[in-house]
Amino acid sequence: MRLEDLDIEMEEKNLEGYWAVDRSPSPEPIPTVKPHVWKWSAISESLERAGELVGLDRSERRTVRLINPGLKQEVRSATRTVHASIQLVKPGEIARAHRHNMTAIRFVLRGHGAYTAVEGEQFFMEEGDLILTPNWSWHDHHNGGDQPIVWLDGHDGPLVSAFEVMFVEPFPKQQQPIERPQDFSSRRFGLARPSWGVEGLKNPPLRYKWTETYPALQALSASAGDPYDGVLLRYVNPLTGGWTLPTMSCEIQMLRPGEKTRAHRHTSATIYHAFRGSGVSEIDGEKYEWEQGDCFVVPTWSRHSHSNASDKEEAILFSLNDRPVMEALNLYREESQK
Ligand SMILES: [Fe+2]
Ligand SMILES: [Fe+2]
Numbered sequence: 001m002r003l004e005d006l007d008i009e010m011e012e013k014n015l016e017g018y019w020a021v022d023r024s025p026s027p028e029p030i031p032t033v034k035p036h037v038w039k040w041s042a043i044s045e046s047l048e049r050a051g052e053l054v055g056l057d058r059s060e061r062r063t064v065r066l067i068n069p070g071l072k073q074e075v076r077s078a079t080r081t082v083h084a085s086i087q088l089v090k091p092g093e094i095a096r097a098h099r100h101n102m103t104a105i106r107f108v109l110r111g112h113g114a115y116t117a118v119e120g121e122q123f124f125m126e127e128g129d130l131i132l133t134p135n136w137s138w139h140d141h142h143n144g145g146d147q148p149i150v151w152l153d154g155h156d157g158p159l160v161s162a163f164e165v166m167f168v169e170p171f172p173k174q175q176q177p178i179e180r181p182q183d184f185s186s187r188r189f190g191l192a193r194p195s196w197g198v199e200g201l202k203n204p205p206l207r208y209k210w211t212e213t214y215p216a217l218q219a220l221s222a223s224a225g226d227p228y229d230g231v232l233l234r235y236v237n238p239l240t241g242g243w244t245l246p247t248m249s250c251e252i253q254m255l256r257p258g259e260k261t262r263a264h265r266h267t268s269a270t271i272y273h274a275f276r277g278s279g280v281s282e283i284d285g286e287k288y289e290w291e292q293g294d295c296f297v298v299p300t301w302s303r304h305s306h307s308n309a310s311d312k313e314e315a316i317l318f319s320l321n322d323r324p325v326m327e328a329l330n331l332y333r334e335e336s337q338k
Contacts, residue, residue, distance in 0.1 A: 031299035033079050033269060034070035035283040040274075040293025047088045047150065056093055063087040063153060066271070066295055078297050079269040081159045081322040082248060088150050089114060089143040097140035097171030103203075103245050104133040104155040107273065107318050108210075109293070113145015118205035120179035125149060128210025128275065130235055130250055130318075134203040136167075138176045152273050152295070154320045156247040189238050203245060208235050217254045217316070228264045228336070230255045230306070243324040255279060255315040260307035263337040268323035269300045277315030281306045303337065 007020050046064045054062050065085035066078040077083040086109070089095055097117070106116060108125045115122040119137045123129075133139045143149050160166050188194060189204045217231055225231045232253035235244045244250040249268075255261070255277070263282065272281075278291035283304045290296055291309075298304045308315040326332035 029267065029301040031269070031301060032070045032074075033068050033297065033299035035286065035288060035297060035299060035302060036069055037288050037290055037294055037296040038066050040291070040295075043086050043295070044150075044293065047086055051088050051090060051148070056089075056095055060098070061087060061095055062089070066297075068297060070299075075158050075161075077158045078271050078295075079158070079299070079322070080162070081156065081269065081325060082271055082320060083153075083155050083157045084271045084273075084295060084320070085153045086150060087141075087153050088148055089141050090148050091143050091146050093143050094174055095141040096174045097138055097176045098169060099136055099138045099171070100168040101135050101166065102155045102157045102160050103135045103247055104139075104153060105245070105248065105250055105320060106131045106133070107152040107154070107250075107275075109150045109152060109273075109275075111143075111145065111147045111149035113147060114141065114143035114149040116141050117176055117178060120176060121184050121205060122178055122182065123185075123205065123207045125151065126210060128214060130208040130213075130252075132203070132206045132245065134205060134245065137205055138171055140171070140175050142175065152318070154248065154250075154271065156245075156322075156325075159247060159322070159325065191238065193238075198239070202239060203237065204239065206238070213252055217252065221254060221256055221314070225256075225259075226253075227262045228305070229253050230259050230261055243327075245324070246328075247322065247325050248320050249323050251319045251321070253317050253319070255306055255308035255317070257308060257313060258311035261305045263303050263305035264334060265301050265303040266323070266326075266334040267300050267332055268321045268326045270298045270319050270321040272296050272298070272317050272319045275316045275318050277313050278309045279307055279315045279317075280309060301333075305337075 050062055063085040068078050108127050108129045112126050115124045116131050118133050118139045123131045185204050220231050230253050235250040274290045274292050274294045281288050284302045
């Protein structure tokens with residue numbers, strides 16, 4: 001029997017020989033995810049149009065997602081593990097309640113007067129706040145204010161989809177009842193917390209207020225900072241001291257006036273949002289300029305450094321990455337520039 005005939009015979013039996021596949025393994029990852037900048041002008045224009053054309057009766061959420069140009073034909077998301085989109089809720093609107101086993105975060109960009117309800121608790125949304133919607137928690141959004149609210153949504157949907165384990169459930173009513181008092185979670189899961197009744201819960205819903213995050217950044221601005229990231233703060237889970245969420249780490253960093261970081265690379269992929277200021281990130285030798293409102297992606301194992309374009313103003317980047325997954329699966333590697 002000829003080997004070619006064996007291969008054909010095996011194909012019919014849904015089998016394949018190791019020899020039949022062209023193997024020229026790359027010694028290092030070659031990401032299909034491309035570095036890319038999504039300009040705020042393009043995002044906000046699309047979102048504004050969607051505000052006129054798409055009602056929340058037609059689409060449960062009015063979000064504009066970031067599609068990585070390297071993934072268009074495969075995964076419709078910013079990276080292979082983390083999805084990011086920008087959401088608009090107009091005054092008087094309610095984005096109806098549901099839950100899913102995707103873990104989600106919201107980082108508020110514009111507006112106020114709205115809240116996200118998570119597990120029966122209202123989390124009011126002010127610019128720069130980070131709000132967590134852990135896996136399988138009921139959530140709906142309500143804008144009771146007089147101005148539109150816009151935020152960055154992130155979730156681990158691509159990862160959940162890759163495992164083919166997605167569960168989604170609509171709440172029987174448009175909104176869930178508010179059953180918990182104001183600041184229920186921050187009082188229960190803050191630095192001083194009750195000695196009873198919090199066992200077993202690892203990922204509570206939480207709001208990290210900008211009025212606390214920004215002073216922390218400012219207070220640390222005179223310190224040496226991280227050579228690769230400037231003054232970078234990780235939003236930690238107060239119950240474990242670990243990553244923000246099991247699948248995503250959320251971070252906020254200040255690049256001080258004139259600051260340029262050293263380059264490094266790691267196996268976690270990162271989605272950035274330029275919250276304040278402007279700058280340039282060099283990714284695998286290419287320069288990517290960003291300014292307030294822009295989003296950009298640094299793919300896995302891509303050498304990168306960031307610089308603030310201004311020598312007078314600070315620049316602030318919010319980011320989310322899949323490092324907790326890389327660490328959990330023993331796939332995390334990091335390398336500084338030689
Ligand atoms: Fe959702
Ligand atoms: Fe990095």
